[in-house]
Amino acid sequence: MTAETQAPTTHQGILDFVNEVAAMTQPDRIHWCTGSDEEWTEITDALVATGTFTRLNPAIKPNSFYAASDPIDVARVEDRTYICSVDKRDAGPTNNWMDPNEMKDLMRKLYAGCMRGRTMYVIPFVMGHLEAEKPMFGVEITDSAYVTASMRVMARMGTHVLRRMEELDAAGQDVHWVPALHSVGMPLEPGQADVAWPCNDTKYIVQFPDERAIWSFGSGYGGNALLGKKCYALRIASVMARDEGWLAEHMLILKLTSPQGVTKYVAAAFPSACGKTNLAMLEPTIPGWKVETLGDDIAWMRVGEDGRLWAVNPEYGFFGVAPGTNEHTNPNAMKTINKGNSVFTNVALTEDGDIWWEGLENPPAKATSWKGEAWTPESDFLSSHPNSRYCTPIKQCDILAPEYDDPRGVPIDAILFGGRRKTTVPLVFEARDWTHGTFLGATLSSETTAAAVGAVGVVRRDPMAMLPFIGYNAGDYFNHWITVGKDNDAAKLPKIFYVNWFRRDDKGDFLWPGFGENSRVLKWVVERIDGQAAAVETPIGHVPPPEALDTDGLDMTAEQLEAALAVDVEEWKAEIPQIQEWFEKFGDDLPAVLWTELDGLRARLGG
Numbered sequence: 001m002t003a004e005t006q007a008p009t010t011h012q013g014i015l016d017f018v019n020e021v022a023a024m025t026q027p028d029r030i031h032w033c034t035g036s037d038e039e040w041t042e043i044t045d046a047l048v049a050t051g052t053f054t055r056l057n058p059a060i061k062p063n064s065f066y067a068a069s070d071p072i073d074v075a076r077v078e079d080r081t082y083i084c085s086v087d088k089r090d091a092g093p094t095n096n097w098m099d100p101n102e103m104k105d106l107m108r109k110l111y112a113g114c115m116r117g118r119t120m121y122v123i124p125f126v127m128g129h130l131e132a133e134k135p136m137f138g139v140e141i142t143d144s145a146y147v148t149a150s151m152r153v154m155a156r157m158g159t160h161v162l163r164r165m166e167e168l169d170a171a172g173q174d175v176h177w178v179p180a181l182h183s184v185g186m187p188l189e190p191g192q193a194d195v196a197w198p199c200n201d202t203k204y205i206v207q208f209p210d211e212r213a214i215w216s217f218g219s220g221y222g223g224n225a226l227l228g229k230k231c232y233a234l235r236i237a238s239v240m241a242r243d244e245g246w247l248a249e250h251m252l253i254l255k256l257t258s259p260q261g262v263t264k265y266v267a268a269a270f271p272s273a274c275g276k277t278n279l280a281m282l283e284p285t286i287p288g289w290k291v292e293t294l295g296d297d298i299a300w301m302r303v304g305e306d307g308r309l310w311a312v313n314p315e316y317g318f319f320g321v322a323p324g325t326n327e328h329t330n331p332n333a334m335k336t337i338n339k340g341n342s343v344f345t346n347v348a349l350t351e352d353g354d355i356w357w358e359g360l361e362n363p364p365a366k367a368t369s370w371k372g373e374a375w376t377p378e379s380d381f382l383s384s385h386p387n388s389r390y391c392t393p394i395k396q397c398d399i400l401a402p403e404y405d406d407p408r409g410v411p412i413d414a415i416l417f418g419g420r421r422k423t424t425v426p427l428v429f430e431a432r433d434w435t436h437g438t439f440l441g442a443t444l445s446s447e448t449t450a451a452a453v454g455a456v457g458v459v460r461r462d463p464m465a466m467l468p469f470i471g472y473n474a475g476d477y478f479n480h481w482i483t484v485g486k487d488n489d490a491a492k493l494p495k496i497f498y499v500n501w502f503r504r505d506d507k508g509d510f511l512w513p514g515f516g517e518n519s520r521v522l523k524w525v526v527e528r529i530d531g532q533a534a535a536v537e538t539p540i541g542h543v544p545p546p547e548a549l550d551t552d553g554l555d556m557t558a559e560q561l562e563a564a565l566a567v568d569v570e571e572w573k574a575e576i577p578q579i580q581e582w583f584e585k586f587g588d589d590l591p592a593v594l595w596t597e598l599d600g601l602r603a604r605l606g607g
């Protein structure tokens, strides 16, 4: 089968990619995605017919679907994720590496005939704006209809993207696009029945940074399979950003407006399942303050001609953690998904054709768990996988900031780093300067979560919340951050802060109520930027005294607030050898100024 017979494009590079992959994987059919509503209906109908999707009750969640994955395919697989740079050194000490040619030989064997009996979907997409000065195109080839439907929610995709590529090509512009190949790795022999969630025990999630290509095999799960997201917009884009002088980061973007009408833009990097989506859609509990959302997971940031750091969200949807999401914690996410047009994976299915998960209000008397078991509120197992997800269009978010559609993005005033720490890290503190902020990012630590396969609750260093997503040597990445600070006017760059919503008391309860109350922290942050709020200088940075936070109506004792803000010198001293060990991993690739920062911290803590 050749692609040209039905190919809706004359773009030779794309035709070659499609033909080459078709020859290797031998699909029964090739479907060029248009992105139309009719196509969505056709694909979701087919997914319902094969049992991958269950249509939800249209009176409750219109045009929405439930899916349950194979229990072996529920999260990102970091041990199966590779950065196959030509030079091993470029992958650095934090990534898995294999020689690109060796990896390709190995994967070609896996891909050989892997789409037999299936449809191969060709998805032209763009991360970021189609009107960007240099649009960030991609073409994902996949044999998964689930991935195709999800990509339509998460990325701008379809014929209009192809047209723009052809147009720029015809105008003689250097049109850059990332070829992204995905297969679930389960061919169907004649007569063989399909399963609801095809996948393979063998999984490879591979980035080839030098040629800016992605090969993924064996998994249908979000971050492993929707290749525009983590694989392109973070791993590949971070390499492009290194080469071109910008930043591709694992950050939400929000717009904060004060009661006086003063607007600030905040970006925040927290590791997976540590609160980005919730903060991005926050409903402030302090009167008169307003939050609008620009993005909940990824920010691409460039220094503009005005010297400020401008950010865009390259995505088109939210791929949010379901458990814990409810009318109290995230009413805006609830409103967004209730409008429909969404896909829910690995949550529970209720008898009236709705979905439910742990933490949602009104548990149903009975439901079907994500594993297909009969579940009741008395069951001793979870109804939903801890990493179950909703996938919903960003345009349905009532508090989406209008600037979302502006290809220039928004100028960032503050960057927050944060993680999930039971101890040690106070609710909020401010970095001394950009380099110190880079040190805070580079030493960010957090307890692992269910968003990746592996143990949960283990403290690890997760630099800039990018540990699984830096597409090159993390030592070079730190140096890139330092350089952004050095090459630009520090006064115009965002101020850097560090937050921890997850500190606990002796009983193991969260000290800080979090969610909407985090607006109190945002208020202190913007008041610091404007030079209005008080701070105490401590060995780790500038911490608010309790009275500098707006606590009007906050349901917390003075002792609790003090405990949330406390800097315990002994706890911090215990961090020093851990940071030292972390830095030693990088050898000479670690920027010397980060050692200087560590020495400074040690000295301030009293040696």
Ligand SMILES: Nc1nc2c(ncn2[C@@H]2O[C@H](COP(=O)(O)OP(=O)(O)OP(=O)(O)O)[C@@H](O)[C@H]2O)c(=O)[nH]1
Pocket: 270, 271, 272, 273, 274, 275, 276, 277, 278, 279, 296, 297, 319, 320, 321, 323, 324, 325, 329, 451, 501, 502, 510, 513, 514, 515, 518
């Ligand atoms: N205690 C507490 N929990 C929070 C807070 N914000 C978020 N969470 C919980 O943390 C979990 C993950 O939150 P998300 O906002 O989905 O995390 P994320 O960073 O967007 O995760 P990814 O989509 O995996 O990148 C959910 O169970 C939330 O309920 C908070 O302020 N306090």
Ligand SMILES: O=C([O-])CC(=O)C(=O)O
Pocket: 075, 076, 221, 222, 223, 224, 229, 230, 271, 272, 273, 297, 319, 451, 452
């Ligand atoms: O990428 C994914 O699969 C989900 C996600 O947002 C993360 O893990 O950070």
Ligand SMILES: [Mn+2]
Pocket: 273, 276, 277, 296, 297, 319, 320, 321
């Ligand atoms: Mn999220």
